[in-house]
């Protein structure tokens with residue numbers, strides 16, 4: 001769902017100049033880099049970190065919404081939410097696979113998530129308190145994710161770009177089902193409309209934080225930009241998101257909780273109020289409302305599934321011959 | 333991290349009859365049957381496929397990018413393998 005605000009990237013690399021120049025020439029010619037191609041260590045490390053953070057975000061992102069599947073108000077909403085949460089799990093799997101092409105194992109990255117060493121998007125450390133939050137998450141959180149991910153479809157690393165194309169095709173349904181929930185609430189009773197406004201109030205600022213802190217002018221000379229892993233600054237994407245979302249809020253008759261939000265004729269976009277980056281860093285560093293719960297739950301699920309993984313592997317090794325036969329049938 | 337690694341499989345999907353199977357991505361699974369099921373869940377949630385192949389990633393033999401020039405460069409000079417190499421007068425029509 002997210003990866004723009006890559007946390008703690010280290011693009012440092014130590015190859016000789018000829019190697020780096022040859023690599024950069026390929027990047028500048030918009031050639032995709034594929035798994036077995038020579039690449040700088042720093043490029044590999046940055047991507048492993050970014051793609052696995054992105055994958056972890058998809059997996060942890062299943063929790064706030066998964067919590068509401070059994071309480072969805074109608075069968076239609078339940079089916080949609082179930083499908084969306086299943087998609088997020090799929091996104092995590094596409095992304096883990098892309099990370100693995102860079103030489104890291106699934107077990108290693110899973111371990112990094114479970115031990116708390118790896119980061120994931122700060123947005124998923126906020127609770128989904130009401131049904132309206134499910135609407136707001138689809139509309140705003142998936143909406144912000146789409147802004148990030150559309151650009152990542154052009155990332156210089158082939159497997160990441162391909163995973164993003166697949167993911168982007170699926171995200172549009174996520175945002176639309178969320179917005180539809182918001183429409184239904186806003187056309188409902190005063191109480192329902194209040195729920196919708198309250199969800200927007202709580203999710204607006206954390207959604208803006210999803211793009212990561214401003215990088216200043218240095219961003220265009222940053223290693224990720226030069227390597228074309230990233231193509232827009234955090235602020236540029238955030239502005240695009242705000243410009244797209246404000247009219248959608250107006251259509252719902254809801255108020256964006258930012259008194260400083262103003263149309264700027266000159267830049268043909270909105271100016272917004274200050275974002276509380278202290279809150280962002282607090283949540284990233286583990287002190288959000290749900291950080292502990294999210295990891296606790298993830299660990300528990302992983303632990304409870306251990307016997308299944310063990311049994312499956314034991315069965316597989318005992319039935320190796322059977323397995324060959326199955327593969328033949330599958331190939332027909 | 334005391335757990336045994338679950339094998340990796342490459343997934344190929346035929347979008348519809350008449351097309352060949354195309355690489356869709358990879359999946360971890362203990363055996364072929366579970367790999368097929370997982371591939372179906374992960375890669376065909378929206379009617380993307382009519383048929384799935386899975387193959388153990390470790391069974392795939394890939395060419396080395398280092399050999400790229402040796403393997404593929406010689407074809408660049410063989411332009412006579414392309415139809416446009418041959419001059420056919422316009423009045424002959426399409427050929």
Ligand SMILES: [Fe+2]
Nearest residue numbers: 001058088091
């Ligand atoms: Fe996603």
Ligand SMILES: [Fe+2]
Nearest residue numbers: 001142171174
């Ligand atoms: Fe999504």
